[in-house]
Amino acid sequence: MSTENDKREPAAREEQETPEGVEETQDTRADPTSVEQPSVEQPSVEQPGEDPGTLQGPELPARESGAEEEPDTPEGVEEELAALNAQLEEARRERDEYLGALRRLKAEFENSRKRLERERSRILETASERLVVELLPVLDNLDRALEAEGDIRQGVRATRDQLVDVLGNEGLIAVASDGQPFDPNVHEAVMGQPSEEHEEGTILQTFQRGYVLNGKPIRAAKVVVARQV
Numbered sequence: 001m002s003t004e005n006d007k008r009e010p011a012a013r014e015e016q017e018t019p020e021g022v023e024e025t026q027d028t029r030a031d032p033t034s035v036e037q038p039s040v041e042q043p044s045v046e047q048p049g050e051d052p053g054t055l056q057g058p059e060l061p062a063r064e065s066g067a068e069e070e071p072d073t074p075e076g077v078e079e080e081l082a083a084l085n086a087q088l089e090e091a092r093r094e095r096d097e098y099l100g101a102l103r104r105l106k107a108e109f110e111n112s113r114k115r116l117e118r119e120r121s122r123i124l125e126t127a128s129e130r131l132v133v134e135l136l137p138v139l140d141n142l143d144r145a146l147e148a149e150g151d152i153r154q155g156v157r158a159t160r161d162q163l164v165d166v167l168g169n170e171g172l173i174a175v176a177s178d179g180q181p182f183d184p185n186v187h188e189a190v191m192g193q194p195s196e197e198h199e200e201g202t203i204l205q206t207f208q209r210g211y212v213l214n215g216k217p218i219r220a221a222k223v224v225v226a227r228q229v
Contacts, residue, residue, distance in 0.1 A: 175210035177221045188220040195226035202226045
């Protein structure tokens with residue numbers, strides 16, 4: 001009996017001598033409730049008297065101005081369409097008025113151009129008729145000079161003088177040439193001739209007389225011009 005008791009007593013002592021830290025570690029691993037849980041931050045609750053601006057919470061995105069607009073109502077769309085139609089009709093009316101005015105202006109311009117053309121033709125016909133009427137006596141004198149016997153130079157000279165008077169009344173003037181300085185506006189040099197008695201550029205001889213009608217040269221005089229030796 002003593003032998004069995006002796007064997008049990010050492011085993012009991014060994015169980016009692018087990019370190020406390022080992023037992024605690026084993027108990028901690030065994031108990032799932034003893035695992036440390038992560039701390040969760042509790043949202044702050046606004047207390048009376050606190051400034052709402054000091055509370056920190058999740059920031060919401062700012063709403064862009066004009067990002068969300070209320071759709072137009074059917075009444076608003078109809079009013080807008082009616083206004084646009086009125087503007088369109090007004091633009092068409094103005095267009096028609098401008099086109100009508102432009103057509104009338106074009107017709108008036110065309111009528112004025114035709115009227116001026118007719119007036120110009122009438123003036124030319126009248127001027128030609130008047131000139132021919134004034135030249136008829138000259139033609140009669142030439143006929144009489146040819147019918148006369150003997151020397152007809154006096155009759156031809158008289159007829160020429162009469163013709164010069166008629167054309168002078170119409171604004172025709174002969175260009176002075178012999179002895180005059182050369183003028184390229186009314187003179188045409190056909191040749192140059194050395195001369196010691198005249199200055200260079202002086203007209204020595206006229207081959208064909210030039211004329212000016214109402215101040216406008218209509219034919220240049222063909223002349224011989226002096227040049228230095």
